[in-house]
Amino acid sequence: MADPKGFMTTPRQEWPRRPVGERVRDWDEVYVPGALLPIISEQADRCMDCGVPFCHDACPLGNLIPEWNDLVSREDWRAASDRLHATNNFPEFTGRLCPAPCEAGCVLAINQPAVTIKNVECAVADRAWAEGFTPPRPPDRLSGRTVAVIGSGPTGLAAAQQLTRAGHTVAVFERDDRPGGLMRYGIPAFKMEKHHLERRLEQMRAEGTKFRTSTAVGRDVGAGELRARYDAVVIATGATAWRELPVPGRELSGIHQAMEYLPLANRVCEGDLEASPLSAAGRHVVIVGGGDTGADCLGTAVREGAASVTQLDIYAQPEEERDEDSEPWPTYPKIYRLSAAHQEAGELRTAPAADADARLFAASTLRFTGDAEGRVRWLHLVEVDAARRPRPGTERRLPAGLVLLALGFSGPDRADGLVDQLGLDLTPRGTVARDAGFATNVPGVFAAGDAARGQSLIVWAIAEGRAVAAAVDRHLTGSSSLPAPIGPYDRPMTV
Secondary structure, X not given: OOOOOHHHHOOOOOOOEOOHHHHOOOOOOOEOOOOOHHHHHHHHOOOOOOOOOHHHHHOOOOOOHHHHHHHHHOOOHHHHHHHHHOOOOOHHHHHHHOXXXXXXXXXXXXXXXXXXXXXXXXXXXXXHHHHOOOOOOOOOOOOOOEEEEEOOOHHHHXXXXXXXXXXXXXXXXXXXXXXXXXXXXXXXXXXXXOHHHHHHHHHHHHHOOEEEOOOOEOOOEOHHHHHHHOOEEEEOOOOOOEOOOOOOOOOOEOEEEHHHHHHHHHHHHHOOOOOOOOOOOOOEEEEEOOOHHHHHHHHHHHHHOOOEEEEEEOOOOOOOOOOOOOOOOOOXXXXXXXXXXXXXXXXXXXXXXXOOOXXXXXXXXXXXXXXXXXXXXXXEEEEEOOOOOEOOOOOEEEEOOEEEEOOOEOOOOOOXXXXXXXXXXXXXXXXXXXXXXXXXXXXXXXXXXXHHHOOOOHHHHHHHHHHHHHHHHHHHHOOOOOOOOOOOOOOOOOO
């Protein structure tokens, strides 16, 4: 603990964002470049080096947070990078994309603003790349065993890197034309620029991991054939089966899933398209769904020049502070949070029908109506109570030329045939069933990440990738020294 009084003398200060009027004109990350390092050592000083650090338990990776906070406060960046990478393959991803349940579990958060753990993590990761602390780590020798990893999201990449470093020959199969999964085409560049992803992929290639893109297992290559060719298979396809909204008018044109819309905008940023065929430019946009994916759609639509953007959340507006009775510390509370996209929408007044930040809370979609050509023109909604029952007399309509459904995901997409060709057992929720060792009912086939856990956070995805790698290594060699931070049945801390 570098400064025993740091948490009392230094207020919380977060990485500042660029002015709204500037950042909505580009797709660069929303934060002020270079503004994090000057403040981060003092922020790390606020860590109390608790005797029982609940941030460890709140983070499924078991990140050694007090240790690298102390090292950052002393500006020992190399040692901090070593401690950070000891538990997390991709801290620059989580430092930008994770909602930081570790901060909710920070002991300081009992009665003060938490330590800026996420910002410290991001600063260490970025400094590590700048200083060359993250060279490729190829194995000293090969095991002679082969592993196929299906899916190149955070789970697949973490599993592949761990198994490659353990000496196995690993090939990652990705159905899109570039690896990265939702980090590539689902996460907008203003949340994480793709060069962070590219340099990790180059590191993995230098270590020996092979990537097979534009290859959908089950369609372009048979799942049974793949199983016969490799000693083990890891299914890390994610939960890509999106939830539908079965209301009248859903068949009208102009109503799309969020994951139909976001990849096209990302392809524009990649240079694949001059303009998105689903661009929000000049259109009244309504986003159905109050989660992070909906916020990603919101920030994207604002940058595309939408005439208006409104986001519907079926839940009531949360309170500013946690309810200690229903969500006591150190659980992750459902409180009112203002993302960068909501801040932009609030300042720009993109949603005249909303009070502040483009969100309409406690709002349920009743139906869509359109014009004579079958295009959506109006979304009809009603206010609901806590039990989602309509409140009489609250029905109204919003203009809608583009409707985006961001209602979450239920499990792996079965359209490619992977699940059926292998004969995988599924849970009642539609996810891939597995045992305590991440193994499916098919010998040699393992499942990890959202495909088996269900829709979750990136930090859980990476933890799953690391844990399934240990299980596969044990299956192939009889034992494993790879870390397994979680088990398949572990869940976030709740009341």
